[in-house]
Amino acid sequence: MERTPRGGKELGFKLIHAWIWEYVLKHTVGVNIIQELTKLLPFPTALQYLEGLENSLASKPAEELEVSMRGGLLQPALERKDLERPLLELKSELRTLLGEKRVDAQQAKVIRDEFRTLAAKAWILLGPLVLEEFAASTIAGKRSLRAQSSVRSPHPVAIPDSEDRSFHDTQETFVDRRFEQLEGALRASQSELQNILDVKIAEVKRSVVVLEDAHHSLKKLVKDQAEVCKQHVRLKNPGTTSQCLGLSVLNLPPLAHALGLEDDNMYEDKDRPSSNAHCFQLSSEYPHPSNSQDPYSSPSHPLLLDPGLHNTKETARALESSWSPSKITGRVGFMHGGQREKRPFQEIDLCGEVLICNSEQTVRECKHGSTQRQTQKKWSNEEVELLKRGVQEHGKGHWKKILNDNTDAFRGRTEVDLKDKWRNLEKYERLQYGTTSSLTIEPHPYLRSPAFNPPNRTQYSRIRFLTQQHRDSISISPHNTLDLRLFNNRNGSQSLDSGVTSKENKTKERKEKKKEKKTNKR
DNA sequence: ATAGGGGTATCA
């Protein structure tokens, strides 16, 4: 039987060694670790394995060999994942040990043993590839061995050319040189990445400045506009002026702190904290972002502009003409559909210039001859208890049944009221429905410090609206200058007016649509 | 009839 030339075995040895090192290098950062590993990696197991394979190869006819290889004799016994995980674990352990510079003999032995096992496994994984080269370089022409493994080495190993001096180098030199190459490449890519990162950071910083400027100018604009609006629109409840003009958004915390701001669901009601107290309780777990080390702490939300469109002078006039005070006085006490037992209406001051209209909603009501808003009626404890019992009995969603069960207690309420109340109970008292025992207060998963109160539903919907509305008109040009098409050249008022017109048109369209519907019904 | 979006009166 022909003995395999010595060179073949050396090559195989080098290959697997180099591969292991490439692998380790790829997953390791510190040079000291690599140095330490060098001492721990004799690979005797792999060597033995190789010798065993060599012998069995030498004693078998070629056809049989090929069959057995195809049949899976040399197929990798491991998935790469299986190899990777323990190696990574080992690596982190090594890093810890080396970081403390206390690798005692016993620890070293454990590590060495584990690495031997891994090396053996690595050999199994790499076997077919190595053998292919092995066959080609040693017994070329005599045997045709082609490993049919579908598995490829994750890190292809450069096979030293036979003319290359490195082929004759000692094992250590070979590996060392490979390290230098790889380390150099690593360093180069790292500095390249750092450069890219620096450029990006600079860009972001510039953008932040631009956005802050924009924010300030927009804020000023909003305030000015708001002053104008206030002069022309008198609200029924002056306390809600800011609310109706959307000025509350001006007081928002820096939104960019909010993780996942882009996520629309973030500020959904279900995600809101049940109370500030609860927030406070949770704040220790989730410190306020301002406590973090982030040097790019963000400015406030850049698009905090409320056009206050339906509260402009024009709108106010339109409202006055379409909704005369006398009409309203006449309508007090109107029974809406006759289905609901009305509670007494609120006194409305129609004298002078009090304009009782805060929103489109009210406009619609007036236009269609509906009544004014019901006065609020507080839910009594009894009612709430009845509602809870009803939900337990009939289940959530069967409001009519619940209402019919207690027509007296729920006098003046509709099934919709029950539904709304239950919604609030769920929302703010974390009430669950179903079994009796589940009617409890549960800790809310929303985690936020009290210093950061997310915008409420109204605020958020405004922000969303405004962001959408102004997305096209405000943008950052490629030259990092703010493109304030809407506000440039002191044409702000004009541009804004045109915005009003379009908004009014939309409102008109809606109204007309409604009219059409009504007439169609008739 | 119900669910869910949304406005606003009122509370703390």
Place this chain on the structure above:
DNA sequence: TGATACCCCTAT
């Protein structure tokens, strides 16, 4: 003044 409680509208 922000947050909640209550009420209203409308698609399904």
